[in-house]
Amino acid sequence: MTTLSGKHIAFLATDGVEESELSKPWEALKEAGAKVTLVSLEKGEIQAEKDNEKTRTFPVDDLVGEVKVEDFDALVLPGGLQNPDTLRSDKNAVAFVKGFFKAGKPVSAICHGPWLLAEADVLEGRKVTSYKSIRTDMLNAGARWTDEAVVVDGNLVTSRCPDDLPAFCEKTIEQVAKANQRKVA
């Protein structure tokens, strides 16, 4: 069985995050043995949504301006509309995303989460998927877009929507485990 014991995963999200795209990978990674941390823009709680209706809240663990890429082994970017739209306007959030690519650490983004990848300018030549509405933004950012449940390209895992969460979680766990093996080797 895959164990991610000793691995520390950052989830970057804010208000308007799609609930299942935060909660499902969170639970899956925790169950696999990883420590998970919710990084956001402000202290307190963030408001989740499902299909543009407000649902539950999630407590923020750390602020994006106060953490470092070195503190984490991988990054997860959930979707929702307002969530990445707000995060991409925050220079600390964009620098945080860029930092994981510079360090070659695993990054997993789902639905509208890949907007942050366009903002961080890390998509040139990358094979990705995303929610269908932002396909053109992905292509214009230099990505090669494909309509699949999950796409793995180097350190990057992307998926289209909540229906793809089982494949998204599986590949994210695989990538974090591989990064672990590379470190040990």
Place this chain on the structure above:
Amino acid sequence: MTTLSGKHIAFLATDGVEESELSKPWEALKEAGAKVTLVSLEKGEIQAEKDNEKTRTFPVDDLVGEVKVEDFDALVLPGGLQNPDTLRSDKNAVAFVKGFFKAGKPVSAICHGPWLLAEADVLEGRKVTSYKSIRTDMLNAGARWTDEAVVVDGNLVTSRCPDDLPAFCEKTIEQVAKANQRKVA
């Protein structure tokens, strides 16, 4: 005084439209003498929002699959997040936007409305503004982006956010009036 008597303006919007970005240009164009029509994806009403909270609804006049660019003299694209995100996935909506550019008719887009311009692939070399979060998407679509209340480039008027509505309405009316003069000349 500018009169738009005899001019027919299409507003293309769906659920999640930012209320003031629909209602203010709507009232301004109507007051200037134009006929205004709300074009959408489905019959009934669309749900407006203000700062991601639901507000009032607006009755839909016509369906985008059942109208033609020739029926209108100009197009207005309000913002909101969910609104353009949904519209850009609809091929009739994207073709409708493209049609106004092919015909050289005035198009005015505000806030997140310009996402539809990226989708319609009409931004190459165009000077535009938009809501700050989609600046990168505009640049990647080939636009020259600038941080101004209102930008006019040929038939295209763009603005950043609800605060810019007075300038946006003024320039939209000017452009429709000019198109009128061109037709008469």
